[in-house]
Amino acid sequence: MERVTGIKIHNGLSFGYIHVYEPQKEQLNYSESQKPLIIASENLTPGETVRFGKISVKALVVTNATSTSHTAILSRTMDWPAITGVKINPKWHNKMAIVDGYNGVVIIEPDEATLRCYQIKQVEEEQKKQQLLNAYKNKRSVTNSGKELKLYANISTPSDIHKVIANDAEGIGNFKTEFMYLDSLDYPTEEELFRAYKKIVTQMGDKRVVIRTFDIGTDKIADYFGLDKEENPALGYRAIRIGLDRPEVFETQLRAIIRASAFGKVSLMYPMIVSVDEVLKIKKLVRKNMDELKKEGIPFDENMEQGIMIETPAAAIISDKLAEMVDFFSIGTNDLTQYTLAIDRQNEKLDEFYNPHHEAILRMIQMVVDNAHKCGKWAGICGELGADATLTEQFVRMGLDELSVAPSMVLKLRKIVREMKVEE
Numbered sequence: 001m002e003r004v005t006g007i008k009i010h011n012g013l014s015f016g017y018i019h020v021y022e023p024q025k026e027q028l029n030y031s032e033s034q035k036p037l038i039i040a041s042e043n044l045t046p047g048e049t050v051r052f053g054k055i056s057v058k059a060l061v062v063t064n065a066t067s068t069s070h071t072a073i074l075s076r077t078m079d080w081p082a083i084t085g086v087k088i089n090p091k092w093h094n095k096m097a098i099v100d101g102y103n104g105v106v107i108i109e110p111d112e113a114t115l116r117c118y119q120i121k122q123v124e125e126e127q128k129k130q131q132l133l134n135a136y137k138n139k140r141s142v143t144n145s146g147k148e149l150k151l152y153a154n155i156s157t158p159s160d161i162h163k164v165i166a167n168d169a170e171g172i173g174n175f176k177t178e179f180m181y182l183d184s185l186d187y188p189t190e191e192e193l194f195r196a197y198k199k200i201v202t203q204m205g206d207k208r209v210v211i212r213t214f215d216i217g218t219d220k221i222a223d224y225f226g227l228d229k230e231e232n233p234a235l236g237y238r239a240i241r242i243g244l245d246r247p248e249v250f251e252t253q254l255r256a257i258i259r260a261s262a263f264g265k266v267s268l269m270y271p272m273i274v275s276v277d278e279v280l281k282i283k284k285l286v287r288k289n290m291d292e293l294k295k296e297g298i299p300f301d302e303n304m305e306q307g308i309m310i311e312t313p314a315a316a317i318i319s320d321k322l323a324e325m326v327d328f329f330s331i332g333t334n335d336l337t338q339y340t341l342a343i344d345r346q347n348e349k350l351d352e353f354y355n356p357h358h359e360a361i362l363r364m365i366q367m368v369v370d371n372a373h374k375c376g377k378w379a380g381i382c383g384e385l386g387a388d389a390t391l392t393e394q395f396v397r398m399g400l401d402e403l404s405v406a407p408s409m410v411l412k413l414r415k416i417v418r419e420m421k422v423e424e
């Protein structure tokens with residue numbers, strides 16, 4: 001038995017066989033056996049991580065990943081216990097192991113007593129989850145004094161919808177559509193995108209589905225986009241910048257989303273906004289595509305909401321102006337922290353400096369919420385900070401209307417909200 005400690009990324013408990021993943025050497029066969037796998041790898045790209053969702057992966061153990069890296073975010077969405085800061089030993093390959101995400105520990109070839117102890121712990125955890133579900137399913141997320149904080153879920157792939165429904169989320173607050181592009185060998189067609197969006201929107205019934213247009217770039221790279229290597233990709237050619245620069249790709253996605261709006265409650269959302277001008281350009285493109293669809297006799301929701309992510313200090317500071325142009329704001333605290341504190345969210349060496357509780361971030365959140373409300377618009381958070389239970393009460397006091405979090409966090413936060421007493 002070997003016990004290795006790392007830094008926890010996502011809690012939970014899983015058992016499986018370690019697969020030491022070396023992307024340069026091999027490709028995992030995604031239609032492989034149903035054996036429960038623990039992926040152990042030095043690094044994982046978002047594209048690789050999302051593809052693990054297709055096989056029976058149960059946990060991640062990595063050497064390099066920060067708490068707001070896309071690998072970490074995906075592990076939370078998938079509800080895979082995950083640990084970082086672990087030096088991977090190739091000899092672990094195929095060995096049975098336990099990943100204890102609560103304590104940031106991986107145990108390779110556990111002895112009988114350890115195995116039994118963790119099996120009991122897992123049963124207890126399952127019971128706790130069930131109790132949470134029994135107590136809070138189908139309840140609204142309102143405080144004792146009547147303040148409501150909607151609890152939505154973030155998703156990365158259409159198959160995540162099962163977790164959204166199982167955890168009784170009140171909507172989808174950020175469908176990160178770029179992962180469908182990462183999981184494709186070429187640009188998805190309008191029809192492919194439309195079918196995927198329609199399925200999700202239909203399954204969510206009358207609940208809101210916020211679809212974010214692709215946030216490609218930085219570490220989310222699809223080869224067929226042919227993006228150049230950049231010195232500072234987080235500050236580079238990404239997200240809405242690509243969308244506006246390559247209207248043919250962007251409009252294909254816009255048409256697919258607009259068409260899906262005929263089947264439920266769709267909100268369109270744009271990432272990485274920095275200016276009024278960008279919003280004007282996007283809205284012009286949306287109008288053009290709506291007019292074309294109308295001419296073609298294709299139905300859609302004329303009143304579909306359009307909102308923006310507040311991920312840059314620029315957007316936060318001019319949120320008074322932006323609020324007049326859009327229907328809602330969703331604050332992307334992962335990037336907002338990165339750009340406000342000038343700290344690369346991907347660099348583990350800077351983890352101790354990456355502080356989303358920084359006063360500058362909290363003041364910006366307040367400013368954005370106030371500016372939204374002055375114009376009668378709603379404001380939420382879809383970055384990882386939204387799931388920080390130590391701030392839930394403060395978020396209610398700040399007037400946030402919505403938090404969008406990993407599906408497994410929804411009921412935990414609903415419990416906090418329902419037990420909270422917020423005085424006016």
Ligand code: PEP
Nearest residue numbers: 311332333334335382383
């Ligand atoms: C964010 O930046 O907070 C966000 C939600 O977007 P992503 O993490 O996908 O960059």
Ligand code: MG
Nearest residue numbers: 311332334335
């Ligand atoms: Mg972001």
